[in-house]
Amino acid sequence: MGILEKISEIEKEIARTQKNKATEYHLGLLKAKLAKYRAQLLEPSKSSAAKGEGFDVMKSGDARVALIGFPSVGKSTFLSLMTSTASEAASYEFTTLTCIPGVIEYKGANIQLLDLPGIIEGAAQGKGRGRQVIAVARTADVVIMMLDATKGEVQRALLEKELESVGIRLNKSKPNIYFKPKKGGGISFNSTVTLTQCSEKLVQLILHEYKIFNAEVLFREDCSPDEFIDVIVGNRVYMPCLYVYNKIDQISMEEVDRLARRPHSVVISCGMKLNLDYLLEKLWEYLALTCIYTKKRGQRPDFTDAIILRKGASVEHVCHRIHRSLASQFKYALVWSDGCCCRRWSGAVDREATVRGL
Ligand SMILES: Nc1nc2c(ncn2[C@@H]2O[C@H](COP(=O)(O)OP(=O)(O)OP(=O)(O)O)[C@@H](O)[C@H]2O)c(=O)[nH]1
Ligand SMILES: [K+]
Numbered sequence: 001m002g003i004l005e006k007i008s009e010i011e012k013e014i015a016r017t018q019k020n021k022a023t024e025y026h027l028g029l030l031k032a033k034l035a036k037y038r039a040q041l042l043e044p045s046k047s048s049a050a051k052g053e054g055f056d057v058m059k060s061g062d063a064r065v066a067l068i069g070f071p072s073v074g075k076s077t078f079l080s081l082m083t084s085t086a087s088e089a090a091s092y093e094f095t096t097l098t099c100i101p102g103v104i105e106y107k108g109a110n111i112q113l114l115d116l117p118g119i120i121e122g123a124a125q126g127k128g129r130g131r132q133v134i135a136v137a138r139t140a141d142v143v144i145m146m147l148d149a150t151k152g153e154v155q156r157a158l159l160e161k162e163l164e165s166v167g168i169r170l171n172k173s174k175p176n177i178y179f180k181p182k183k184g185g186g187i188s189f190n191s192t193v194t195l196t197q198c199s200e201k202l203v204q205l206i207l208h209e210y211k212i213f214n215a216e217v218l219f220r221e222d223c224s225p226d227e228f229i230d231v232i233v234g235n236r237v238y239m240p241c242l243y244v245y246n247k248i249d250q251i252s253m254e255e256v257d258r259l260a261r262r263p264h265s266v267v268i269s270c271g272m273k274l275n276l277d278y279l280l281e282k283l284w285e286y287l288a289l290t291c292i293y294t295k296k297r298g299q300r301p302d303f304t305d306a307i308i309l310r311k312g313a314s315v316e317h318v319c320h321r322i323h324r325s326l327a328s329q330f331k332y333a334l335v336w337s338d339g340c341c342c343r344r345w346s347g348a349v350d351r352e353a354t355v356r357g358l
């Protein structure tokens with residue numbers, strides 16, 4: 001039996017197994033098996049399809065956003081609207097065949113936007129250019145999942161499944177589980193919270209499935225077996241995702257209203273240029289970048305010239321951005337802020353100051 005068949009067998013078995021106390025171990029094991037086969041499927045050596053030309057676009061700017069979606073949902077139309085790059089758009093499917101980068105300039109930041117070929121069901125297994133597209137998506141800071149508002153729900157569920165199957169976790173944070181394989185001593189299991197989805201026995205069973213017999217496991221959160229498997233497998237990507245329903249000019253107001261209320265969702269029409277400003281605001285929020293303005297004593301900062309850094313950046317990061325020799329001679333920073341992320345920022349200053357003994 002090929003791996004694909006094995007995967008589909010297990011998926012079927014999971015689907016027909018009722019979820020209850022008596023089947024929880026069985027299901028846990030099946031899930032561990034499933035994750036293992038999927039990992040095998042994605043091993044690069046096994047894939048015959050060459051790496052596809054036209055996909056290795058250099059990272060540039062302050063952040064990277066990838067456009068993922070079915071064919072003809074309007075990805076290229078969107079790129080051409082938001083950036084000065086023109087990407088061919090047409091009414092037939094698979095108009096775009098490579099990765100086309102553009103730049104969105106927003107609040108002084110350069111955001112690299114990547115237009116990609118449409119992907120379809122089975123993309124993760126290499127249908128169409130699915131694998132290359134997904135490989136690019138993994139390198140992004142935020143994914144925009146563009147959906148055709150007239151068939152958004154179906155498309156959304158299918159694409160979520162595709163991305164899920166290759167270890168991309170959308171709008172989820174990394175499970176708070178400490179896991180460390182050891183050379184000996186068996187499995188030590190602890191938790192700091194009450195667990196409702198996993199037990200010591202289930203954790204052991206799953207670990208044995210991965211041939212791990214010695215390890216330290218500490219649950220700091222009430223995680224599911226799937227989340228625990230993610231931690232064992234390790235190469236998961238936790239990525240913010242905005243679901244963008246395009247072509248709302250083709251659906252009723254009630255439907256627009258319903259879609260707009262879904263979590264992480266924005267409704268737009270590229271054709272009628274509707275709601276694009278709001279989408280940019282949302283995108284900015286999901287990118288979670290921090291703008292830092294420097295100023296001279298007694299002068300006002302220049303708000304047109306920001307240093308853009310990731311959330312959680314420290315003063316040291318800022319120094320490095322200004323000049324690589326600055327950090328080693330750095331004494332102290334005065335930090336003003338207005339928002340919560342900036343408060344965290346001054347927290348970073350304190351830490352920094354302590355580290356430097358100031
Ligand atoms: N009605 C309507 N049509 C739109 C809208 N946005 C794009 N389109 C049309 O949808 C079709 C497909 O647009 P593309 O931008 O080529 O779509 P794509 O997602 O890049 O397609 P592929 O590259 O083939 O994957 C074109 O005919 C566009 O004119 C919209 O907001 N409303
Ligand atoms: K198209």
Ligand SMILES: [Mg+2]
Pocket residue numbers: 075076077088089095096115116117118
């Ligand atoms: Mg296109």
